[in-house]
Amino acid sequence: MRPAVGTRVPQFQFRLARGLSIGPAALKHLWSVASGCEDVTVSREPTNANEERSGHRYSLWAPPHRFDLAIVEDRLRATLEARFPKGGVTLFRLDGVPRAK
Numbered sequence: 001m002r003p004a005v006g007t008r009v010p011q012f013q014f015r016l017a018r019g020l021s022i023g024p025a026a027l028k029h030l031w032s033v034a035s036g037c038e039d040v041t042v043s044r045e046p047t048n049a050n051e052e053r054s055g056h057r058y059s060l061w062a063p064p065h066r067f068d069l070a071i072v073e074d075r076l077r078a079t080l081e082a083r084f085p086k087g088g089v090t091l092f093r094l095d096g097v098p099r100a101k
C-alpha cells in the first residue's frame with residue numbers, strides 16, 4: 001500500500017522484530033508527534049519472507065524541509081524504543097531526503 005505522495009516524501013523506514021507490529025492509526029500518531037507535523041502519511045509494505053525482521057517495512061512520509069531530521073530521528077527512535085522495549089526496532093533515515101543545514 002503506497003500513499004498518495006503529493007508534497008510528501010519518505011523520510012524514514014523501520015522494521016520491527018518478528019512478532020511485533022503497529023497499526024496505521026497508532027503509527028501515524030507516533031510519527032506526527034515525533035515530527036511535530038500533522039501533514040504526515042505512513043505506509044506498510046511486505047518484506048521478503050527470508051528476512052530476519054518482521055514481515056513488513058514501515059515508511060514515514062512528510063513534507064520535505066519541514067524540520068531538522070536529526071532531532072526528529074532522535075525523538076522517533078526514543079518513541080519507538082519506548083513502545084517496543086525489547087530492542088526490536090531497526091530505523092533508517094532515507095538517504096535521498098535533503099538534510100537540514
